[in-house]
Amino acid sequence: MSIQKSLEPTVRNGMKTLFDVEVPTVEFQETRKEFDGDITVVVFPFLRFTKGNPFEIATKLGEYLKESVEEISDFNVVKGFLNLVISDIYYLNSFSKIYKNSNYGITKPELEDKSVMVEYSSPNTNKPLHLGHIRNNLLGYSVAEIIAASGKKVYKTQIINDRGIHICKSMLAWERFSNGETPESTGLKGDKLVGNYYVKFDQEYKKEIEELIKDGVNEKEAKKNAPILQEAQNMLRKWESGDEKVVTLWKTMNQWVYDGFDKSYKELGVNFDINYYESNTYLLGKDVVAEGLEKGVFFKKEDGSVWIDLTDEGLDEKIVLRADGTAVYITQDIGTAIQRIKDYADINSMVYTVGNEQDYHFKVLFLILKKLGYKWAQNLYHLSYGMVDLPSGKMKSREGTVVDADDLMIEMTNTARDISQELGKLEAYSGEEKEKLYNTIGLGALKYYILKVDPKKRILFDPKESIDFNGNTGPFIQYTYARIQSILRKANFDYSHEIIGISLHKKEKELIKLLENFPEIIKNAAENLSPALIANYTYDLVKAYNSFYQTVPILNCENIDEKVLRIQLSKRVGDVIKTSFKLLGIDVPERM
């Protein structure tokens, strides 16, 4: 329990006793470091309830608190800010509790709590993963971990977009141009191989259009009537009717892609509890639309298409089923959501990690599900995030301006290797150990770089300026962790006993204050679906620890009690770094 919470009733009592007013809430903040004190009561808001000079109110309140609260050793007033000095005994006690809790910061789920499903990644099976997917995966995975740490059971999932005309395009191109190439025969990752044929299709398609235009066909007609496109459409019809040959090819090529994706996911350190496939859920969506039509949630236009009217909600009319009865994007999403609740009776909340270009789509989706009468529809959240842009603008696969996920991860590891070798601290380790470490550091840099930014904001990524390894970065934090482990390795004596009755150094107090905040930070990050809060907190903690490390001796400390406390502090700071980095999906090294 934080000191704030325990002080709040006392402050309220004080206001009642001194001025005979009931104040509804008390505003606390950390005392700025240029003033004396640890915690500050903001007195200005009380002026609404009692007249008077804020300075005098604060002074009287300060006297009252000093009298009645043991932990408050002194106070001072600046304008309407009442700065309270908290005694070292309080901090030692508080730290002792933190130190005893070996799983500090993590809340275990209660049995009766409802679970949350977090969706992320959701790739297109025609395109290898790129930098944008990396942000999506890191965000989704991290948010899932954070929610779990805040005390809820979490299922991680993705929806795989495995059907439609675009799939047929790469299938057709492969049939025509590949001479039977496979991932095995070429050594290419399956997703890359299939991606190549998707590009190949586009090239051939463009060629055919040009030729048709040369023959005097107008552009619109040419685009529509290019033979290769028609053949792809034909293939889709065959797929939908269950043509054996087409379905077999579809399964084979999809499997190549999944195998390729699995490698990337593994390298990135993300995973899923269950996958959903669009090919399995789009039909359910159509059934639900039919039901909703009967209930009057939807209406039918003359041409047979089905719509929902959301003008009352300030939105437009939105189509949910085409005139020919085929499903649109949102039809399938309706089906998927309902399927998930059917599959997992214990979930009552879902988080969708999808880019902000789909804000409108999810607003509509959630509204539709509410109107269909699903109770859980009020607990749906769109974790909307900004795009990752290059200096040249948006990433476009056709223009070759895509930063490939696999390539980027390799590049990061290479940079880590270069820097590490230059520093030359790792001579004693085997080649295998070193490579693992380079990977940990390189990916740490990449993940932290992306996760430290507020999800809502777009990220500008300049491939020419490589990601930093110094300053507010993943490796900076990893380095601090490694340094702490080094201290702990050297502290080969029993330092477990509780320390009481010593006076604290300023830097020690700072660390304890920061440690106290950790559980609250996790809760906040879970509520706001924001890993950035964890990243920024960890940075602050590490910054404070490094300053502490540089200012005071730890192992060389002469007073044994102080030495033990400092080692304990180091231990706990290291644990918190490890825990929060785990929530970000980042590994920490024992040495670097």
Added chain:
RNA sequence: GCCCUUGUAGUUCAACGGAUAGAACAAAAGUUUCCUAAACUUUAGAUCUAGGUUCGAUUCCUAGCAAGGGUACCA
């Protein structure tokens, strides 16, 4: 046109409506007989504009400007 998001040092990011707007990179200067210098300590530098609400506004409201996105029987 309408709707949504974002505008903070040269650059990349912070700041429940609170005190003198914090960091990092880049720039300038310092700290290794001492626990890992991927560190630490200094210096210099910013709230898009105009109004409003408030004891107090980077934060809330209104208008404008700028960037991005959406507004499709694409996903």
